[in-house]
Amino acid sequence: MGDFRQNIIPHIHNIGREERQALKKHKAKILWFTGLSGSGKSTLAGKLETYLYGKGYNTYILDGDNIRKGLNRDLDFSDESRKENIRRISEVSKLFVDAGVIVLTAFISPFKEDRAFARELVGDDDFIEIHVDCPLHVCEKRDVKGLYKKARAGEIKSFTGIDSPFEEPEHPDIRVNTALNSLDECLSELIKNLEPQIRI
Template sequence: MADYKKYIIPHSHSLERGNRESLMGHHSKVIWFTGLSGSGKSTLAGGLEEYLHSHGIHTYILDGDNIRTGLNSDLDFSEESRTENIRRISEVSKLFVDAGIVVLSAFISPFKEDRNSAMNLVGRENFLEVYVECPLEVCEERDVKGLYKKARNGEIKNFTGISSPFEEPEDADIVINTANNSMEECLKKLVEKVEPLLQL
């Protein structure tokens, strides 16, 4: 593989990200939602997308389960596969940013090193980390998909929060607590933080 790479020469095109942002009328960003299963990542990402769309912002959601049915359908939930899952998503997110689109990436992404790699790949200035904070016991009570019960019964291996760790962000750009606040309150806080950053 290493020998093959020397024959790959990226092509430079005349149109760049700035041209696409001007056409879109806003900056492009990666808004990266991280948190336990059941914390509300996808719900928040969906609510934010609806708001931004209604205000003329071009968006696209990359969601964990949806991506695993296609692009990452070959990956399991081992630590190695989780890292590869995030690496691929990071590359896709980078393409969306270059296309002038606001990408909302909603992934458990339990490992700090993987989240930092994603941030470094797309560029710190393009990356907004949103920690959807919710205690394990609350997520487990919700158990929206019935996964915690299966994990407790040993049916699912390497499940984050049960048999695999979640490394909480120490310096997230935005912290949204979905256990102590309504979804409306959480979304309002998110919009207040995100919207100004997208203005040209």
């Protein structure tokens, strides 16, 4: 049996990304938020989206828990499933960029290799890695979802930061520290760095 993929021929559409960006009057980007559970990724992504939406930018948030309830509900939290989780999200994010949308992804995405794959897939110019930096002890003290308590009790296995590693970005495009700065201060830092990159 031959490789069935040789029979897959992508269709070239009449309307492309450049036309969609021109219509929306801004560049499409992936804003990839990475950080420990409880670092503030989803909250910060939500605040940023509210700001961008208010300015007329076309945006969409892909959030870890929401995606795991639908598209990726067949995946567990093994290293292999985590890699597949990020691969699928990378492919979906690429589609959003082609649609001319600014997509904000809020995933722990603990492995450098997987984040590098996402960047390579969509292209360096379209990928902005945002490290939401917050020490483990602060995230664990917040424990907004009660997950660290369960992980410490052995009820959750392979939990990032406890018995599974988080490989911090060495050179993120943007780094904000939610332990040392307020969410509003982090938001201001993001806006300052991002707006010049998404304007046409």
